[in-house]
Amino acid sequence: MDRNGRDQRNMGEEEEEDKRDELDPNQKSKRAREDNQQGLVMAEESMSVERIFEAQEVPSWQNQLTVRAFVVSFGLSVLFTFIVMKLNLTTGIIPSLNVSAGLLGFFFVKSWTKLLEKSGWLKQPFTRQENTVIQTCVVASSGIAFSGGFGSYLFGLSQRISQLSSDDINEFKNPSLGWIIGFLFIVSFLGLFSVVPLRKIMIIDFKLTYPSGTATAHLINSFHTPRGAKLAKKQVRTLGKFFSFSFLWGFFQWFFTAGDDCGFVSFPTFGLEAYKNKFYFDFSATYVGVGMICPYIINISVLLGGILSWGLMWPLIEKKRGDWFSAELPLSSFHGLQGYKVFISIALILGDGIYNFVKVLATTLIGLHRQLKKRDVIPVSDGSPSSLSDLSFDDKRRTQRFLKDQIPSWFAVGGYVAIAAVSIATLPHIFSQLKWYYIIVIYVIAPVLAFCNAYGSGLTDWSLASTYGKLAIFTIGAWAGAAHGGVIAGLAACGVMMNIVSTASDLMQDFKTGYLTLSSPRSMFVSQVVGTAMGCVISPCVFWLFYKAFDDLGQLGSAYPAPYATVYRNMALLAVEGFSSLPKNCLSLCYGFFAAAIVINLIRDLSGKKVSQYIPIPMAMAIPFYIGSYFAIDMCLGSLILFVWEKINKAKADAFAPAVASGLICGDGIWTLPSSILALFGVKPPICMKFLSRTTNVKVDKFLTP
Numbered sequence: 001m002d003r004n005g006r007d008q009r010n011m012g013e014e015e016e017e018d019k020r021d022e023l024d025p026n027q028k029s030k031r032a033r034e035d036n037q038q039g040l041v042m043a044e045e046s047m048s049v050e051r052i053f054e055a056q057e058v059p060s061w062q063n064q065l066t067v068r069a070f071v072v073s074f075g076l077s078v079l080f081t082f083i084v085m086k087l088n089l090t091t092g093i094i095p096s097l098n099v100s101a102g103l104l105g106f107f108f109v110k111s112w113t114k115l116l117e118k119s120g121w122l123k124q125p126f127t128r129q130e131n132t133v134i135q136t137c138v139v140a141s142s143g144i145a146f147s148g149g150f151g152s153y154l155f156g157l158s159q160r161i162s163q164l165s166s167d168d169i170n171e172f173k174n175p176s177l178g179w180i181i182g183f184l185f186i187v188s189f190l191g192l193f194s195v196v197p198l199r200k201i202m203i204i205d206f207k208l209t210y211p212s213g214t215a216t217a218h219l220i221n222s223f224h225t226p227r228g229a230k231l232a233k234k235q236v237r238t239l240g241k242f243f244s245f246s247f248l249w250g251f252f253q254w255f256f257t258a259g260d261d262c263g264f265v266s267f268p269t270f271g272l273e274a275y276k277n278k279f280y281f282d283f284s285a286t287y288v289g290v291g292m293i294c295p296y297i298i299n300i301s302v303l304l305g306g307i308l309s310w311g312l313m314w315p316l317i318e319k320k321r322g323d324w325f326s327a328e329l330p331l332s333s334f335h336g337l338q339g340y341k342v343f344i345s346i347a348l349i350l351g352d353g354i355y356n357f358v359k360v361l362a363t364t365l366i367g368l369h370r371q372l373k374k375r376d377v378i379p380v381s382d383g384s385p386s387s388l389s390d391l392s393f394d395d396k397r398r399t400q401r402f403l404k405d406q407i408p409s410w411f412a413v414g415g416y417v418a419i420a421a422v423s424i425a426t427l428p429h430i431f432s433q434l435k436w437y438y439i440i441v442i443y444v445i446a447p448v449l450a451f452c453n454a455y456g457s458g459l460t461d462w463s464l465a466s467t468y469g470k471l472a473i474f475t476i477g478a479w480a481g482a483a484h485g486g487v488i489a490g491l492a493a494c495g496v497m498m499n500i501v502s503t504a505s506d507l508m509q510d511f512k513t514g515y516l517t518l519s520s521p522r523s524m525f526v527s528q529v530v531g532t533a534m535g536c537v538i539s540p541c542v543f544w545l546f547y548k549a550f551d552d553l554g555q556l557g558s559a560y561p562a563p564y565a566t567v568y569r570n571m572a573l574l575a576v577e578g579f580s581s582l583p584k585n586c587l588s589l590c591y592g593f594f595a596a597a598i599v600i601n602l603i604r605d606l607s608g609k610k611v612s613q614y615i616p617i618p619m620a621m622a623i624p625f626y627i628g629s630y631f632a633i634d635m636c637l638g639s640l641i642l643f644v645w646e647k648i649n650k651a652k653a654d655a656f657a658p659a660v661a662s663g664l665i666c667g668d669g670i671w672t673l674p675s676s677i678l679a680l681f682g683v684k685p686p687i688c689m690k691f692l693s694r695t696t697n698v699k700v701d702k703f704l705t706p
Contacts, residue, residue: 049221050394061405061520064129072108073134077141077534081542083669084142088151089560091623091631095293098139098216100662105134106223107236128224132519136510137531144535147502148184150543151562153494156569160554171487177544179430184536186423187496191503192528194450196412199511199521204399208458213509217516235659242660246285246667254675256689268691277310278628287631289664291638292657298620299635305621306629324584339583341626342570347590348622351597353467360456360464398515405520431492433485438476442496450504457505469498477575486576549679563627
C-alpha cells in the first residue's frame with residue numbers, strides 16, 4: 001500500500017516537471033544535462049571495483065602479512081613445486097598456476113576463518129590483501145622450481161647428462177642439496193632488489209598492463225565479493241573432484257608399471273609403428289589439464305612440431321645412416337641421429353628466442369621513448385590531491401595506497417650491492433670455473449636486463465628469462481673457453497642471469513596485482529622475499545627426491561627425460577667447441593630452422609589477428625623434436641574437451657575450465673610424492689602391462705611353452 005502510494009506521488013511529480021519543461025526549453029535542456037551527469041556517475045559507480053570495497057578498512061601492511069597466510073603458502077608451495085618439478089622433468093611446458101594458487105589460498109583461509117568465526121575466536125577477517133600475499137608467496141616459491149634450472153641448466157651440470165651427451169669434455173658437477181640451496185639463496189634475491197626503485201615508474205607513471213598480474217588481481221577482487229565467493233566455492237569443489245580423480249588415476253596406473261615400457265603410459269594408441277615414432281596417448285591427466293589451460297595455437301604448434309620431426313624428418317635422416325653419420329654409432333650418440341634431434345631443436349629455440357628478444361627490446365625502447373617524450377608523464381602522480389584530480393575513483397584510491405608505504409631506494413640499492421658482494425665472494429667456491437670477474441660483469445649488466453624484462457613483460461606478458469640465460473651461456477662459455485671449464489662456467493652463468501631477470505619481472509607482476517587489490521608494496525615485497533626463501537629450500541628438496549628415487553632421470557624414453565637439461569648442456573658445448581662436432585649436414589639444417597623460426601615469427605607479427613592465430617609458434621614446435629609427440633596428443637585432447645565445452649556452454653566453460661584443469665594437474669602432480677617415496681624404499685609395482693605385436697607374441701608363447 002505504502003509502495004503504491006509512493007509510486008503514484010512520483011508519477012505526479014514527473015508529470016508536473018514535464019509540463020514545466022514544455023513551457024521552458026532551457027529548463028528542459030538543463031534537466032537533461034543533470035540526468036546525463038547523474039547517469040554517468042551511476043555508471044561509474046556500478047563499474048567501480050573500489051566502491052564495492054569502500055566500506056572495508058584496508059589493513060596496514062604489517063596486518064596483511066599474517067601467520068596463517070604463510071602457513072597456507074608453505075603447504076601450497078610444496079604442492080605446486082611438485083607440479084612444476086614434474087613438468088620441468090617431463091616436457092618443460094609449464095602453464096600459469098596463478099589462478100590455482102589464488103583459488104586454493106582463498107578456499108583454505110576462508111574455511112579456517114569461517115570455523116573460527118563460528119567458535120567466536122576470529123580476530124582478523126580474511127581480506128583480499130591477505131589473499132594476494134598468499135598468491136604472491138606461492139608463485140614466488142614454486143617459480144624457483146623453474147628459474148632454479150632443475151630441468152635445464154642445473155641438471156645439465158650433472159654427470160648423468162654429461163654421459164648422455166657423449167661429449168669429449170668430461171666436466172660435470174653432480175647435484176648436492178648443500179651447494180644447490182646455497183647457490184639459490186645467493187642468486188635468487190638480486191632480481192627483487194634490482195627493480196624495486198622502478199615500481200612507481202612502471203605501475204603509476206607508465207601504467208604498464210602486466211596482463212597476468214592484472215588478471216590475478218581481478219580474480220582475487222571477484223573472490224571477495226558475495227557473488228564471487230559463491231562462484232569460488234563451486235570452483236573449489238570442482239577442483240577437488242578432479243584432483244581426487246587425477247590422484248586416484250595416477251595411483252591405479254602405478255600398479256601396471258613394473259618394468260620398462262609398461263603400463264598405460266606405453267599404450268600404443270595408434271599402432272605399434274606410430275608408438276615407435278612417439279605418437280601415442282599416454283593417459284596423462286597432467287597434460288590433458290595443461291592442454292585446457294594453454295592457448296589452442298600452443299597445442300597445435302606442439303603437435304605440428306611432432307609430426308614434422310618424428311613423422312617426417314627423423315625417419316628420412318635415419319635412412320641416411322652410413323652416409324650422413326656412421327652406421328656403427330649407437331642411437332644415443334650425439335654424433336648420429338640424436339645430434340640432429342637436439343641441435344635442430346636448439347636452432348628453433350634460439351631463432352625464436354632471439355627474434356622475441358629483439359622484438360621486446362625494440363618495443364621497450366620505443367615505449368620508453370614515447371613515455372619520456374611526453375613531459376606530463378613523469379611523474380604523473382606524487383600522491384597529492386592536485387595530481388589525483390583527473391583520475392577515476394578507483395585510480396585515485398589505488399594510487400594513494402600504492403604510494404603510501406614506500407620502500408626506500410637506499411634499501412634496494414644497498415641490498416643489491418650487499419648481496420652482489422657476497423655472491424662475488426662465494427660463487428667461485430661453488431663453481432671454480434666461474435671466475436669473480438665473470439660475475440662482476442653479469443651483475444653490472446643484470447639490472448639493465450632485469451628492467452628490460454620487467455618492462456617487456458608489462459607490455460607483452462612475455463618473460464624472456466630463459467633467453468637472457470642462453471645469452472649468458474654463449475657469452476661466458478665462449479669467454480672461458482673449453483680449456484678453462486667453459487661448459488660449467490656457461491651453465492652457472494645462465495643460472496645467475498636467469499634468476500635475476502626472472503624474479504624481477506615476477507615481482508613487478510606482483511606489484512601490479514597489489515596495486516589493483518590495494519595491497520601494500522611492502523607486503524608484496526616481503527611476501528615475495530619469504531616465498532623466494534621457501535622456494536630455495538623446497539625446490540632442491542623436491543628435486544633431490546626425484547634424483548634419488550629415479551635412477552633413469554634424464555634418460556630419453558624414461559618417465560622423466562628432462563629434455564632441456566640435455567639441450568642446455570649442448571648449448572654450452574656449442575659455445576666452447578663451435579660447430580665442428582656436429583654430424584654431416586646438421587649445421588645446414590640448423591641454419592635453415594633458425595631462419596625459419598625468425599620468418600614464421602615475422603609473418604605472425606605482420607599478419608592480422610585473424611591470420612596470426614593460425615600460424616604456429618616455433619618455440620612450441622621445438623619441444624617435441626627431442627622427446628616425441630606423446631604429450632602433444634594429451635594436450636590436444638585437453639583442447640578438444642575445452643572446445644566442445646565452450647560450444648555447449650561457454651559461460652560455464654569459462655568459469656570452471658581452469659578449475660578442472662588445475663584439479664587434473666594438481667592431483668597427478670601430487671601423486672609423484674608418494675610414488676617417489678615408494679621408489680626410494682624399493683617398493684615396486686606388482687604388474688607389467690606391455691603391448692606386443694602378433695609375431696612377437698607368438699615367439700614369446702613358444703618360448704614360455706614347456
